[in-house]
Amino acid sequence: MRFLALVLIFLQSLWGYTYNELLIDAQSRIYPKLLMLEEGIAARHKDKPVVFTVVYAPEDEFVAERIVEKIETYYDHSLGGIPFEADMATFDEVDLELHSDAFYILKGDVEDIRKTVEYALQKKITVFVYDYKDLKEGALFALTIEQTTVIYLNRAILQKAGVLFAPSLYSIVRFVDAE
């Protein structure tokens, strides 16, 4: 299996983006939790599950699936006692019909990313990105692993999006202003 995964990553590298496995793992663990720090989310999801959608370029479908698997493994459809589901959608599938509470945008074309972010802003969907450079496209959160794990929060977008998080979150994030 490990061998198969390595082969797929090798193959994907031939026609897809490259990803840091460690980073993906960390983001898979942490992004859902960050989402649950949004104020009022628990109240809004008493009867319906929180949907966490991995948005990807078509060529990264396999990566996206793996991320969904990881998340489901980690949280088993429940996060903090709230029903939780991980989903996946390509940039193209992101439209007004798509129901989601958060987008985890993988690498992609800038335009796609920007369009997805715009869409998310319209629907007050929290946007997490794989690549912290995409924060400047209007994403809200990014996570990098440097000497330690760093969470970036786009302050300009936070204000624009009108979303509030648990105050303790602000004490551990590194704020950036990128639009």
Next chain:
Amino acid sequence: MQSEKGYSLSTKIIFYVLFVALVVLVSMFLVFEHIGKKTLYEVEREKADLIAKMFAPQIGINLYLGFNDKVDKAIKQIMTERDILAVYLKKNGEIIRKLKRHTTGLNGQAETFQVQAPIYEPGGEKQIAVLQLHYSSLHYREMVQKMTRLLLLFFSVATLLFIALAYQIRKRLMPLKKVAVALADYDVKGKELVLDCDSDDKEIKLIINAVEEMQENVNAYAELQENMKQILSKKVEEKTAQLWQQLYTDQLTDLPNRRALMDDLSKQSEALVAIVNIDDFTEINDLYGHRAGDIILKNFADTLRELDANNAYRISGDEFVLIKYGKFYPEEAKEFLKSVRSRIERTHFYYEENRVDIRVTIGATIEEDPMIEQADMALKEARKQRKPIMIFSSEWNLETRYRDNIYWIRQIKSALSHDRIVPYAQPLYDIEAKRIKGYEVLVRLIKEDGEVVSPFKFLPLAQKSHQYHFMTMRMIEESCAFFKDKKDLTFSINLSVEDILNSETVEYIKERIIHHGVAHRVIFELLESENIEIFPEVERFVSEMKDLGCQIAIDDFGTGYSNFSYLIKLKADYIKIDGSLIRNIHNDKNAQVIVEAIVDFAKKLGIRTVAEFVSNEMIYDRVCELGIDVAQGYYIQEPAPLEEVGSGPKSDMV
């Protein structure tokens, strides 16, 4: 100023201020220390709590997100606080993180306190861990020490302030102390009170002003008191002089009295002292009344004042004293006293229209102390000897006589209390019947040594010392008791006028003779004395006794106050011819003539006669020849104790 009984006001105030200050300061110290400690503890605890609470969310979010390195970092960050000694992160009761500081000087739990803060899941209420901090109490202790030092500083400063306050109180009250000291030494008679007590305090000024005003009032009052005192003192002196004058002056005659006499005599060793007694002055009072007596006494005093004497005194009702200072020989004194007497008796005293002539008897002395007593003895001797003037002579040996008197009075009292006053009996011999018809009961005193004492030695003294009444009663009782069974014998008992005038004695006599049934055999011998018949009591006594059946004899008849008239008046049954006539009857023609006359007179009146002092045969024969009925005397028989009664006359006589 500290008084004898307590402390001054300023001391008390200072004491109270310091006491209250001490209590307040100590209370404040204790309260502030307690509150301060508690507050500091709470502050430190709050601080620790705050640290815990401040880090709890950060740790919570990192735990939540699984940032263990950040959790560790946060814990290390907590440990940067120097008072945090240890941090424990517990999850489900188990320590998942811990970090301890290695310290020295801190002794474990006792010097730390713990706080803990729950760590909740971010955005939720789920507790995911507990953050426990071990907080050092070192800072707390330092703060407590600082606070204690501050409080002690405050206490010291406050104490100094209170001491300053006490000093100020003492200083402010010092003028009052000065006032008190000045008042304590204040004497209204002394210098004026100067209150050198300047004070800015209104109240103190008021007090000083009030004291000064009071001083003026006191001075005015003292002056008034002084004036009153002088007036009273003068009045007291006047009254004292008046009292002294009354004390030393006779109120009636204004002559100095006995007290003044004694004072004057105590200052003189050589003087002629003469007691001048007005003879029969009571008759003047009786005849003209006491008012007349007083006037005569006043005039008499005036006469004495005019005499050539240094001073005249009135020492009792009719007794005056003349003093002439200097050394006198008896003849000189006698000449002077004669001139005095002559002057007095030549003076005519008048009461209203009545002329009253006064005669005086004078007793005097020129000897040394006791002058008054000596003059008094001389006066008594003059009366006794019926001489107008007598001057005391040490040759009279009066002192020995007085000592004898005292001795015999003591003997009489002792004999009475020890039944040594006893009756003796001497036979009365009926010459015609040639038998003893009865006995005369004679009193005898038996001395302690058994000596029998004749009444001549003690009877007059018994009368003067008020013992006579008891002696008479003793004689009455014992005589009656003895002779009640001697039915064929009479017995004579001697009674004096004093006995008869004593109603108690008379009642006793009557009661006893009736009791013993001896009335028809008792003869009362009345001692002849001056004017015995003038007393109605004597006449009444005789009458009562005769009614009872008693007989009356007149004793010692023929001398002195002999008076035939009262033989009739007193209905005498016997005349006892005086012994001085009988004693020499065998060789004295005059005595024989007198006795013959008495016997003749008595026979004509039916009165029997008794011859006393029949001491020998010649006298007895003469008595028989003269027709005397009864003989009594040693020739017949000597007086003998009652036990010997009935033994009969002497054998040679029979």
